[in-house]
């Protein structure tokens with residue numbers, strides 16, 4: 097089975113509803129995230145930034161708004177179409193491109209920062225991907241990854257996901273079956289599908305030769321999301337976010 101084909105087909109479909117809950121476009125959400133990103137990258141310069149698995153462009157557009165020169169890539173043309181639409185709405189310029197996170201069409205050492213949010217769980221070869229991002233980042237540049245433990249298999253979390261799916265159906269009119277109708281076939285081929293714990297990421301960063309590796313448990317973001325995320329999201333997801341940073 098062609099895993100990547102299943103993935104882009106799912107995200108093409110999902111692109112129709114991805115931004116519908118309104119989280120990504122809320123003014124206070126964007127303001128909060130900009131503060132978070134500024135605290136991490138700490139620069140007055142305009143950087144060259146690559147957002148991998150950009151989706152509808154959440155991180156890419158925030159970085160563009162902060163004055164950086166941003167490229168956003170995704171495997172789903174549907175998600176990219178929405179990202180371009182979002183950029184137009186915000187009157188921002190981002191170079192959105194269709195390509196695969198594990199095989200980038202960029203020269204070595206092109207970017208100051210390679211980043212992604214909520215991507216690694218759906219990558220078949222996380223090590224290949226991280227090595228590829230390290231190739232594309234400049235010496236002294238940084239890899240910044242924002243992830244979480246999404247599919248905690250404990251009974252408590254299974255129950256929460258069950259009720260979360262009902263809440264999603266009621267509040268967003270979105271079928272909870274769509275996701276598993278694609279991912280059930282391929283989940284065994286996605287090493288982090290059941291959760292990319294931060295310790296695994298530190299190991300991968302270390303193996304890739306990154307230095308000054310740091311982890312942030314994003315406590316302020318968890319507090320913020322507790323207030324700003326939809327009820328369905330809060331039921332189905334126990335906050336387990338982290339930000340990993342490594343320097344080449």
Ligand SMILES: C[S@@+](CC[C@H](N)C(=O)[O-])C[C@H]1O[C@@H](n2cnc3c(N)ncnc32)[C@H](O)[C@@H]1O
Pocket residue numbers: 103104107148149150151152153154155169170171172175195196197198212213214215218219
């Ligand atoms: C959960 S969404 C996250 C989107 C965005 N980063 C955000 O924070 O809203 C995952 C995204 O990764 C993309 N994706 C999955 N596999 C990919 C790959 N191999 N290469 C590039 N993008 C990929 C999907 O199409 C989807 O847009």
